[in-house]
Amino acid sequence: MNQKETATIEIDGIVLSKAWAGSIPVLYIEPDFVPEKGRRLAIFLTGLGGTKERQAKFLKELADRGYVALAFDNAGHGERGKETSRETLDRVFANLRKEGWKVLGQTVQDTSAIIDWAVETLGVQPEVYMGGISMGGDISIAAAGVDRRIVRIAPIITTPDWLRPGMREISDEAPLMDPGVPDEEAQAFYDRFNPITHLERYLDGPPMRLTLGAEDRHIPPENAERFKRELAALSEEAAARIEIVYVPGPEADHRHILARKDEWWPPMLDWWLGPQA
Template identity: 35%
Template sequence: MGIARTVSTTRRIVGIPVMEVAPAGRDPRGPVLWIPPLGGDKERYTDQLNGLAQRGFLAVGIDPRRHGERADLPPDRLFELVMNRFRATMWPILGGTVLDAMAVIDEELSAHRIDGPVLAGGVSMGGDIAIALAGIDPRVTRVAAIASTPDWTRPGMTLIGRPGQVIDQGEATSGGRWLRDHLDPLAHPDRFRRELAIRLDVGAADTHVPAEAAHRFAALLADGPPAPQIAVVDHPGLDHPDLCRDPQVLGGALSWLTGPS
């Protein structure tokens, strides 16, 4: 058999730039949102979106707030700003993009006349967004997150490449604090007590997004009922950049997310 053909489209959904990759000539099985890390854009995982579409899914990449077509700073400048004013800068990006992702799901299900299931995932910041999305949108039934956390406060977070330097996260803005209070998964664990499966790939040597919160989240939700299925996959020796870039970790997470062909 040859490789299944796909059709790629870039458009805006209520002002949100998205990249859609769909199987050619047939109805998609359901949408899969794959969200990039800090500094990434909707095209970051084009190859993976194509692979998802070849498996029959409607694959959707999103430009997070302040990223891609929505950028107000170059990626390196945005990264520097986030590291210097983490809560004031990152929390509005996280929370705003979670709400954007819900709006994208609304439109994709309506436009393609499909019911789902809805799958979501991402790397680092993108995975943070996907986890939080599952907490407020029950249409999301499966989440795969790499080098991500359910705790937006990231206790003990250090600079990338400097494991001994803990980041001063600063103060949140009023709007950012509201978003964190309402959307942070560890602040609302009961929202995840439903039919839901989550895979969290974490690095044992990752001090930028410490794995502790993923294990804490899984232990907290194990005390159901109902209890979601949460698997924390530890990767010994991998720090944050290595985990984010590892093709085997990415491939394994995507295979788990979509299940058998």
């Protein structure tokens, strides 16, 4: 497929358009109607090891709300890499601070380029709604700190602290993970984009609704709670724009949350893309 062409693909009975935003492949769905507020963009990203194709069902529901719904692969993932999902997971978890911070930082940078492309090519307003699952949620929070066109954030099982203190492996035993050591490139991305070390960017930031697993030991809820506490010390008004909600136990850990989509996704959608958005 030529990078200037748009193709139609079908995933699980859902018809999507595939195009290239520069060198980055994207999938999107046009809504059947345009709300009075005009054409608006909703981006929803996958987690570590996932691909944009996995987001098809989410994108369909976003488009049903009247939004141009878009997903793209995180850096090094899917069509942007040469690994299987398992290989990507193994490589990144072997040294999260080296490999994971590069994925996060590069994809945060890419987000602004994707928005530029969508405004110019898809004719959406420069008023973007963004969210994501796990690492995709981390990216949405960080991107909102550097791109003011992002006006409302809805991440799930996510963290605004790239250090992820207290992080445990995703397993029944759940031992503490060795986070690894960053190289110079990874450290530069952390220094530039890590939300909790750039609280000043969120003093006038957009509303966020962080949906967390009450029993998540891979991304402990305390990470997001601390972000809100530290922001509140600078501005109660800014902290009030951050809502934290919990998926309760049992099976409210990182591994099982997605299987409970029917519990957290509808209220998240109502908050994120509802009439008040």
